[in-house]
Amino acid sequence: MKINKLAIDGGLPVRKNFLQYGKQSITENDIKRVQNVLRSDFLTSGPKVTKFEQDLSEFCETKYAVTLNSGTAALHGMYSSVGLSVDDEVIVPAITFAATANAAIYCGAKPVLADIDPETMLVDSGDIESKITSKTKIITGVDYAGQIADYDEIKKIKNSIDKNINVFxxxxxxxxxxxxxxxxxxxxxxxxxxxxxxxxxTTGEGGAVTTDNQMIYKKIKQFRNHGINTEFQERNRNNTWEYDIQEIGYNYRLSDIHAALGSSQITSVDSKINIRRNIAKNYDIAIRDINGITSLKTLTKNIHSYHIYVVKIDLNQFKVDRNQFFLALRSENIGVNVHYVPLYEHTFFKNFGFIQGDYPNSKYIYDRIITLPLWPDMSEYDLNSVIEALKKVAKAYKR
Ligand SMILES: Cc1ncc(COP(=O)(O)O)c(C=O)c1O
Incomplete structure (x- = not known):
């Protein structure tokens, strides 16, 4: 029957239009609040930045939050705040977005890769232990897909070796x-x-660091603003133009336009994350009926935020590899993705001497993962079309 013939083989796709894997969710209130900033006195270094930082520290239940103009700048600021420099090492998971490691390289330090647990795709604490040296300054866990890495375990391991290592x-x-x-x-x-x-x-582009550590907070505040020791509003209040540059810094400031959007987004984030969890629950249920496809494990102590939903393909049960599976789903107009190419696979990171064989779990899981579309404004039709396409492709390629 034509309907069951895969689109990649000339059949009809499950849906007519392409469904992207992720997308922002913007409310009318978001738009209004951004418009208000455009009519206000400050487009940057103004009150909306202060407000967003207060909202972030309240939401994250930390003493401090400092905004920057991307997540990459936030990583750079966080690493720099503890004086990371040449000869230091930063341990990061082998599968993450490149920025986790790149920010260490910006500081002149060397990224060191730890393998991951193939069940959760969180960094493997045991492998971290084997990678700690006298040069290790930072261990960075990555909260892959929306579940928090096991920082208690990482801290336990580093405390048994060197209490001075920072766990970020x-x-x-x-x-x-x-x-x-x-x-x-x-x-x-x-x-x-x-x-x-x-x-x-979302703030379009933007990032932040949250912490209870005042030293880290103060360092990043200067770092994002050329290393200047005071903020513009502070100098205004004190009727002074003078400032001192105490360390090298960057222009990593978030604007008030972005910050206003961020504050507005926080007001609806809980309901949006609940929608994400509900979509994930629907995927969980559907996948139980598809032999050869499973979801990643969530640690019992975690409540997931489902930034992405990743499935694992059991290659023994299918006639094709993950790449063919991926292409078949794309032909059905399902915007699947893969997060991420392991760092050791990239030409640039090969300069650090990373070798695929040193990260067997990362290699194993990378060959089997596919990210399904998940975003708060996805319709029921969108969700059902992903499930239908997954079933269709799995059936066609079943061994
Ligand atoms: C795990 C991880 N770290 C860092 C970043 C960098 O964030 P940004 O794109 O805001 O610079 C991203 C963004 O994709 C990410 O997924």
Whole structure:
């Protein structure tokens, strides 16, 4: 029957229009609040930035939050705040977005890759232990897909070796997630967020660091503003033009336009994350009936925020590999993706001597994963079309 013939083989696709894997969710209130900034006195370094930082620290239950103009800048600021430099090493998971490692390289330090747990795709604490050296300055966990890495375990391991190592979170995926009743952003020594459009909240481009550590907070505030020791509003209040540059810094400031959007997004984030969880629950249920496809494991102490939903293909049960599976789903107009190409596979990172064989779990899982579309404004039709396409492709390629 034509309907069952895969679109990649000339059959009818499950849906006519292409469904993207992730997308921002913007309310009328978001638009109004951005418009209000455009009519106000400050487009940058103004009150909306202060307000967004207050909203973030309240939401993440931390003493401090400092905004920057991307998640990458947030990682750079977080690493720099503890004086990361040449000869230092930063341990990061082998599968993450490149920025987690790149920010270490910006500081002149060397990224060191730890393998991941193939069940959760979170960094493997045992492998971290084997990678700690006298040069290790930072260990960065990544809250892959929206579940928080096991920072308690990472801290236990580093405390048994060197208490001075900083444990940081790349929490770009986990805004709004919980672990043992603690909010994402409040568990590691400091946590960085990204507010890129596909993330839990968006500011277009933007990022932040949350922490309870005043020193880290103050350092990043200067770092994002050329290393200047005071903020523009502060100088205005004190009737002075003078300032001192104490360390090298950057222009990594978030504008008030972006910040106003961020504050507005926070007001609806809980309901949007609940929608994400509901979509994920529907995927969980549907996948139970598809032999050969499973979802990643969630640690019992975690409440996921489902930035993305990743499935694992059991290659023994299908006639094709993941790449063919991916292309077949794309032909059905389902915008699947893969997160991420392991760092050791990239030409640039090969310069650091990384070899695929050193990360067997990352290699194993990378060959089997596919990210399904998931975003708050997806319709029921969108959700059902993904499930239908998954079933169709799995059936056609069943061994
Ligand atoms: C895990 C992770 N870290 C860091 C980043 C960098 O964030 P940004 O794109 O805001 O610079 C991203 C964004 O995709 C990410 O997914």
């Amino acid at each position: 979170a790349d929490a770009a995926h986990s805004f709004g997630a919980f672990q043992s009743n603690r909010k994402s952003g409040s568990i590691a020594d400091a946590s960085s967020f990204s507010f890129h459009p596909v993330k839990g909240i």
